Amino acid sequence: MSKSPANYRPETRLVHSGTLRSQFGETSEALFLTQGYVYNSAEECEARFKGEDPGFIYSRYSNPTIAMFERRMIELEGAEAARSAATGMAAVTTAILAPLKAGDHVVASRALFGSCLYVVQDLLPRYGIETTLVDGLDLDQWQRALKPNTKTFFLESPTNPTLDVLDIPAIAEIAHKGGARLVVDNVFATPIWQSPLALGADVVVYSATKHIDGQGRCLGGIILSSEAFIAEHIHNFMRQTGPSISPFNAWVLLKGLETLGVRVRAQTDNAARIADALASHPKISRLVFPGRADHPQAALVKKQMRGGSTLVGFEVKGGKAAAFRVLNELKLAKISNNLGDAKSLVTHPATTTHQRLKPEDRAALGISEGFIRFSAGLEHADDLIEDLTAALEKA
Numbered sequence: 001m002s003k004s005p006a007n008y009r010p011e012t013r014l015v016h017s018g019t020l021r022s023q024f025g026e027t028s029e030a031l032f033l034t035q036g037y038v039y040n041s042a043e044e045c046e047a048r049f050k051g052e053d054p055g056f057i058y059s060r061y062s063n064p065t066i067a068m069f070e071r072r073m074i075e076l077e078g079a080e081a082a083r084s085a086a087t088g089m090a091a092v093t094t095a096i097l098a099p100l101k102a103g104d105h106v107v108a109s110r111a112l113f114g115s116c117l118y119v120v121q122d123l124l125p126r127y128g129i130e131t132t133l134v135d136g137l138d139l140d141q142w143q144r145a146l147k148p149n150t151k152t153f154f155l156e157s158p159t160n161p162t163l164d165v166l167d168i169p170a171i172a173e174i175a176h177k178g179g180a181r182l183v184v185d186n187v188f189a190t191p192i193w194q195s196p197l198a199l200g201a202d203v204v205v206y207s208a209t210k211h212i213d214g215q216g217r218c219l220g221g222i223i224l225s226s227e228a229f230i231a232e233h234i235h236n237f238m239r240q241t242g243p244s245i246s247p248f249n250a251w252v253l254l255k256g257l258e259t260l261g262v263r264v265r266a267q268t269d270n271a272a273r274i275a276d277a278l279a280s281h282p283k284i285s286r287l288v289f290p291g292r293a294d295h296p297q298a299a300l301v302k303k304q305m306r307g308g309s310t311l312v313g314f315e316v317k318g319g320k321a322a323a324f325r326v327l328n329e330l331k332l333a334k335i336s337n338n339l340g341d342a343k344s345l346v347t348h349p350a351t352t353t354h355q356r357l358k359p360e361d362r363a364a365l366g367i368s369e370g371f372i373r374f375s376a377g378l379e380h381a382d383d384l385i386e387d388l389t390a391a392l393e394k395a
């Protein structure tokens, strides 16, 4: 496997890392749409199964296109090893569940994407794994939740959808002192703006469905960590249980990485322009954008992130009816529960991604009935601002 020099800058790694050229010398990475591999001899086949020959065995285990995607992500993230998965949720579930057994304990920030919350709150306890949910912004709560059997801390930052920023180095320190590992869902930050492993996390997970594809085509996920964590906990679990990514999806995501930096920067610039244009709008009671000086954790954003976000959150006055009017009036931005796309997407979290929560839990997380999550795309910022301001007139 080719290895790019580690001292190239991220933009260069996004384009070149991990490329495996076939004998035809293709410019663009090849799509190896194959389930299996053939062997020159029974001896070679035996050696491969014994792990003495490094070639491929079966695409549930690995595949050259999938290996290129994983290697590019490894070198971007500064990880030692990675395993990709069919979806972001397959990656999150595997990263949390695979290393645990009945009797273990997990602490997670309450502000999680709905399906992640289901895994932590509903699924793990059914298998005898205890969970405690905390206010992720409150370091004392992380500390107090630690028990002798705590194995994993789990959080996302910035949070979905209220864009709070959690102190990754401080939470990692609490976890490590208590003998636990920290798993970070870095979807909202993207690898462009935040590197959780460098901040002290042990494992980072992505829904590659979001910015990594960024053009609304394929689902995918990836777990990145140390060689030891992937080898000990993830590799065999995924090989035997099979939440593998398809080579086609891995190829789309691999090609998506080439433009990730350019897209995330442009979408973040658009989000910042929108945030500035709407911050003092009379129909808006609250606006959150990591990157603005009025963000509640602005100092932390500066310390642990290299940039803001492609997302803006805002609360319209008038609750659900007003928020729905805004969504329905938007012409350019499309109503969707997705994010990170080249097309601007707008979500009403209280009735979609977070509708499963009890109203009081939603209120505690700041997800009011008037709250809107806006994922800025690659359109011209002025067109997006005009679209939003026209829709807000009707709110």
Ligand SMILES: Cc1ncc(COP(=O)(O)O)c(C=O)c1O
Pocket: 087, 088, 089, 090, 092, 113, 115, 116, 156, 160, 185, 187, 188, 206, 207, 208, 209, 210, 219, 220, 221
């Ligand atoms: C923060 C976060 N984590 C995980 C996921 C799950 O990803 P996927 O839809 O690829 O399974 C999503 C989005 O759906 C998300 O927003």
